Amino acid sequence: MQLGTLLSRFDDQSVVLEILLEMNDLALMSRVQTAAKGADTDVGAWAYDAVGRFIASAGDEQWLGLVSVASKASDPGMAALRRMLEVVLQDNKHTCRDCKPAMATG
Numbered sequence: 001m002q003l004g005t006l007l008s009r010f011d012d013q014s015v016v017l018e019i020l021l022e023m024n025d026l027a028l029m030s031r032v033q034t035a036a037k038g039a040d041t042d043v044g045a046w047a048y049d050a051v052g053r054f055i056a057s058a059g060d061e062q063w064l065g066l067v068s069v070a071s072k073a074s075d076p077g078m079a080a081l082r083r084m085l086e087v088v089l090q091d092n093k094h095t096c097r098d099c100k101p102a103m104a105t106g
Contacts, residue, residue, distance in 0.1 A: 007051060013043060017029075025082070050088040051081070
């Protein structure tokens with residue numbers, strides 16, 4: 001699925017949770033839910049904002065990593081989304097007031 005198609009569905013909280021479940025990464029889903037709770041927002045809004053933050057602030061190495069992962073994946077959109085969320089979560093691990101250090105993996 002294309003990244004744009006995934007993002008266009010982020011206005012529905014249940015769809016966001018479904019997309020996160022499709023990634024088969026419960027740790028990532030838990031970290032996203034914790035970050036959303038810490039930001040006092042829902043998961044969909046947080047994930048959508050996280051993609052925007054990645055686009056606005058990612059450096060060359062982060063973009064190269066995203067392109068590399070997406071180009072090797074059977075589902076490039078899902079791989080790109082996963083990479084964006086992981087990068088933003090990594091960047092936020094020291095600032096999230098509700099995140100536990102054990103949950104912040106890099």
